[in-house]
Amino acid sequence: AEKPADFVEGDGKSYELMVSTQLADSNPYCQGFYALAKRVDERTGGKMTVKVFPSAQLGSDEDVIEQAIQGVNVAVVTDAGRMANYVKDMGIVGMAYFADNYDEIMKVQQTAFWKECVKKLAEENGIRVLSFNWFDGARHFLTNKPVRKPEDLNGVRIRTPGAPAWSRSVAALGATPVTMGWNDVYTAVQQKAIDGCEAQHSASYGLRVYEILKYINKTAHFQLLNGLIVGESWFSTLPEPYRDLLVEEFEKQGKITAAEVIEKSDVFESMMVKEGMEVVEVDLAAFKKAAEAAYEELGFAEQRKAIYKEIGKE
Amino acid sequence: MFLLVGVFLVLLFLGMPVAFAIGIAGFAFMLATPNIPISISVQRIVAQTQSFTLLAIPLFIFAGNLMNATGITSRLVKLSRVLVGHMAGSLAQVSVILSTLMGGVSGSANADAVMECRILGPEMIKQGYSRGYGAAVNGLTAMITCTIPPSMGFIIYGSVGEISIGRLFVGGVLPGFLMMGMMMFTVNRTAKRRGYIPTNAKKPSAREIFSALKENVFALVFPVILIAGIRFGLFTPSEAGAFAAGYAIFVGGVIYREMSWKTFLEAVEQSAVDIGVLMLILGLSGTFGYAIVYGRVPQTIAEFLIGVTSNRYLLMSLIILLLILAGMFVETTVCALLLTPVFIPVISKLGIDPVHFGVIMMTTLTAGIMTPPVGVALYSTSEIMGCTPQETAREAIPFYLTLMALVGLMVFFPQIVLFLPDLVFG
Amino acid sequence: MPEVLKKTYRFICKLEEKAISIFLCAMTVLILISAIGRFVGHPINWAVDISLLLFAWGAFLGADAGIRKNRLINVDFLTSKMPLEIQKTIAVTWSVVIILFLAVLITYGIPLCISNAKRQFQNITLSYSYVTASLPVSAFLMIISTAIRLYRQIVDFPSTLRGGGTDAA
Ligand code: NA
Ligand code: NA
Numbered sequence: 001a002e003k004p005a006d007f008v009e010g011d012g013k014s015y016e017l018m019v020s021t022q023l024a025d026s027n028p029y030c031q032g033f034y035a036l037a038k039r040v041d042e043r044t045g046g047k048m049t050v051k052v053f054p055s056a057q058l059g060s061d062e063d064v065i066e067q068a069i070q071g072v073n074v075a076v077v078t079d080a081g082r083m084a085n086y087v088k089d090m091g092i093v094g095m096a097y098f099a100d101n102y103d104e105i106m107k108v109q110q111t112a113f114w115k116e117c118v119k120k121l122a123e124e125n126g127i128r129v130l131s132f133n134w135f136d137g138a139r140h141f142l143t144n145k146p147v148r149k150p151e152d153l154n155g156v157r158i159r160t161p162g163a164p165a166w167s168r169s170v171a172a173l174g175a176t177p178v179t180m181g182w183n184d185v186y187t188a189v190q191q192k193a194i195d196g197c198e199a200q201h202s203a204s205y206g207l208r209v210y211e212i213l214k215y216i217n218k219t220a221h222f223q224l225l226n227g228l229i230v231g232e233s234w235f236s237t238l239p240e241p242y243r244d245l246l247v248e249e250f251e252k253q254g255k256i257t258a259a260e261v262i263e264k265s266d267v268f269e270s271m272m273v274k275e276g277m278e279v280v281e282v283d284l285a286a287f288k289k290a291a292e293a294a295y296e297e298l299g300f301a302e303q304r305k306a307i308y309k310e311i312g313k314e
Numbered sequence: 315m316f317l318l319v320g321v322f323l324v325l326l327f328l329g330m331p332v333a334f335a336i337g338i339a340g341f342a343f344m345l346a347t348p349n350i351p352i353s354i355s356v357q358r359i360v361a362q363t364q365s366f367t368l369l370a371i372p373l374f375i376f377a378g379n380l381m382n383a384t385g386i387t388s389r390l391v392k393l394s395r396v397l398v399g400h401m402a403g404s405l406a407q408v409s410v411i412l413s414t415l416m417g418g419v420s421g422s423a424n425a426d427a428v429m430e431c432r433i434l435g436p437e438m439i440k441q442g443y444s445r446g447y448g449a450a451v452n453g454l455t456a457m458i459t460c461t462i463p464p465s466m467g468f469i470i471y472g473s474v475g476e477i478s479i480g481r482l483f484v485g486g487v488l489p490g491f492l493m494m495g496m497m498m499f500t501v502n503r504t505a506k507r508r509g510y511i512p513t514n515a516k517k518p519s520a521r522e523i524f525s526a527l528k529e530n531v532f533a534l535v536f537p538v539i540l541i542a543g544i545r546f547g548l549f550t551p552s553e554a555g556a557f558a559a560g561y562a563i564f565v566g567g568v569i570y571r572e573m574s575w576k577t578f579l580e581a582v583e584q585s586a587v588d589i590g591v592l593m594l595i596l597g598l599s600g601t602f603g604y605a606i607v608y609g610r611v612p613q614t615i616a617e618f619l620i621g622v623t624s625n626r627y628l629l630m631s632l633i634i635l636l637l638i639l640a641g642m643f644v645e646t647t648v649c650a651l652l653l654t655p656v657f658i659p660v661i662s663k664l665g666i667d668p669v670h671f672g673v674i675m676m677t678t679l680t681a682g683i684m685t686p687p688v689g690v691a692l693y694s695t696s697e698i699m700g701c702t703p704q705e706t707a708r709e710a711i712p713f714y715l716t717l718m719a720l721v722g723l724m725v726f727f728p729q730i731v732l733f734l735p736d737l738v739f740g
Numbered sequence: 741m742p743e744v745l746k747k748t749y750r751f752i753c754k755l756e757e758k759a760i761s762i763f764l765c766a767m768t769v770l771i772l773i774s775a776i777g778r779f780v781g782h783p784i785n786w787a788v789d790i791s792l793l794l795f796a797w798g799a800f801l802g803a804d805a806g807i808r809k810n811r812l813i814n815v816d817f818l819t820s821k822m823p824l825e826i827q828k829t830i831a832v833t834w835s836v837v838i839i840l841f842l843a844v845l846i847t848y849g850i851p852l853c854i855s856n857a858k859r860q861f862q863n864i865t866l867s868y869s870y871v872t873a874s875l876p877v878s879a880f881l882m883i884i885s886t887a888i889r890l891y892r893q894i895v896d897f898p899s900t901l902r903g904g905g906t907d908a909a
Contacts, residue, residue, distance in 0.1 A: 016349070018608075051610075053607065055476075057607045057655075058604070058607060058608075059357075059358070059361055059604075060361070060364075062859055062868070063357060063358075063361050065859075066357060066852075066855075066856055066859060067354055067357065069855065070351045070353050070354060070357075070852070070855070071349070071351045072349060072350055072351065072354060073349040085858055085859060085860050086858055125858070155781050157778065157781060157783060161862075162785070162861075162862030162863050163862070167785070167863070176781060176782070176783060177783075177785070178778060178783045178785065179785045179788070179862055179863055180366075180550075181366065183476055184550065187478055187480060187550070187739075188547070188550065190547075190739065190740075191480075191544065191545060191546060191547035191550070192546065192547035193547040193549075193550060193778060193779070194778070234349070325834075326815055327815060327818050328818065328819060328830055328834075329814050329815060329816050329818070329819040329827075329830055329831070329834065330814060330834045330837070330838075331812035331813065331814045331834075331838075332812070332813050332814060332815065333803075333812060333813075334812075334834075334837075334838050334841065335814075337841070338837065338841050341841065341844070351848075352844065352848045353848040353849075353851065353852045353855075355844075355845070355848070356845055356848050356849040356852050356872065356875055356876075357852060357872070359845070359875055360796060360871060360872050360874065360875050363792070363795050363796040363799050363800075363871075363874075364792050364795075364796065364871065366788060366792070369767070369771070369791060369792070369795055372764065372767070372795065372798065372799070373767070373768060373771065376764055376768060547779065548775065548779055549775040549779075550775070552771075553771050553772075553774075553775040555768075555771075556767075556768045556769075556771035556772045556775070557772065557775070559768045560768070560772055579761070582761045582764060582765065583757060583761055585764060586757065586760040586761055586764055586798065586802045586805060587802060587805045587806050587809055587811060589764070589798065589799060589802050590760070590798075590799060590800070590801065590802020590803040590804070590805050590806040591802070591803065591806035591811045591812065591813070593799035593800070593802060593803060594799075594800075594803035594806060594807075594812070596799075597799060597800065597803070597875075645813065686817075687815075687817040688815050688817060690813060
């Protein structure tokens, strides 16, 4: 077969990368990985294969991050909150109302602050960031009674992921955070073990929350940013052209998938409305003000000011 | 792949403890794969204990041992005798009813089979039952126990396959009662032919039944409390075991007052070892499971199976045949751990409900504890009854056939399984 | 074995059994409380993390107790038909293999504990190393239990077969 114009020459050896995620195969991320795998395969003449392992087949995210650090040929979908275990400062990106949209987060990634974090991950923790521009949309509260202001969330048990950035933020916004697996949410709501959840539209639609919850309260409190990371020890065994290729392709696909997600988000919302859910517009200023408490509590207030200054916000 | 399965089978059949056979096979695969560092085997073993759904297993084992210490068991035996003591082969009928009643408080077929051989066995022999028949009846009717909720098998299937354990529990109710009816029929036929007599002269009066039921009310309402608690969000299935344990302590310590501090401690220590033995298998299977995923075994088998036929009944029969074979040779827990991730993608592609399939799969697999050549309960029941496993297996043939008939019914009439979960959970 | 060592070992075994029992009861109570807490609107999110930590320790220490009490299941329909001498050789070989395997788990488990010190539990500030440590520690105890069993297999073979076993402690 003819080599494509952007063919990348390696060292003649074959390499394989597994991509692990908790997300289901049908998620746009996985579709993105398949597209990426195809391009990488073409551009290396089959010398570099990328295999996708959806639905946590290789273990929980924490387990697979550990596998990557230990040297397994695996890339993991992760978020800034988890990376905060390694470089504490990164947690700020996962806080409520840190950024208003995807473009703003992309600006943050150009700052010296962020570049320093990425460097610390690699040098002190053996974690190499391939790209941190994967975006799954804004998260909203989904409940059975309308939420317009933080007080409406008082005593409402909301499922949220466990990392402190998430649960403290959700608590600051007025709700009672409950940690449990995402897959347990459907039955937990149905059985009234919890009163609702907070999630991005793609996940909400995927879980068919419209069958059990009534209101989409458009708080957009988190902008769900994800990164793809690999272990430094495996990454360093690759010939340099392949290293560059992976970074390039994950960056590129991250952008493509983010655009798709943003577009699809509205589609998911209208489909959920069609299934009987109601959209509630909230008092954003009140929620943003409530979120301040979490920044104070986790010691991120000063840092946020510095980052905002650098990107020219407020 | 061949290394993995090869090492496992060699170690298994040459008598290596099952837990280590499975762990070392997975470890061998990791050793032979350059990209997997050895430390990952440690991680995978430890990770097996870090699942909130699997927490239900130690808790239900604990609850089961506590229930035995409360005196619930002996009361249920009495109730069973009142209910079916007048029928032909009454002791065998008692075994069927007792397994059904025990089903509501115990989640393990093995434990039930052993317990019933100990309690009913001596009397069966005294009344002239053949020892093999006694072992077969007590062993195979114990399948009812693990079909009626709670059930250890459903917990494993549900947590490995990420299927609602609540739905699985409720899904087992009708098949459990159907199994009871079919087993009673088989006992009736076999016992009459052998001339096994009733122990009670006449049918129980309504009064007798009522007073026996009254004495057992705490055991009888328990499964109802369990399902209601899950349904109305008091607890999740993973937490239900803790409630079961709490309930047993309450009934044994406060209501019946039969559980002393000493019997409580005995139950705790007994549970600790039971859990350890089972968790060693579950834990060490972590290396094996990782090897299977890394080697993409589920996808390969799924593609193969779907390539063979796309007729759902044919494919179901093929899978059931594989399950029977697997259950004959490999321990039930191990089968469930290894095969659930293999078959769920296949049946999902065919549009078969995973709860429906789960009940069929676990019924088929669990029967393996009573089949030669490898069957934990086959050996233990035969040992207690004092006969050879061959005798037991021969006497068990009508009961195997009964179970297969039930599995066949469930395949063709999914509503047997799905009617109640749909009703309860919507 | 010197008397002091025997006494120490028996003490450790007692301690182990007490610990497992306490862990099991604590797990039960924690889960009960957290379910009730969530139901009344005060979820105790750390209860699950602590239960899982106790579960890991209880499970692997319990496995050691299981080995010591000769409770491990194995398949013997092939081996039981072989001459006793061969059965003995196989049993001894497996014990040695198991000890080696456990030793590998310790050798690689300890560095893993150190390297995952930064990994945190979901809801509490507690290093995941405390979970990982359950395996190497228990594996060490399992090696002792298996070694004692190995000794019995060598000096007093048929008694270690299924059903004939006694508590190793
Ligand atoms: Na029975
Ligand atoms: Na049961």
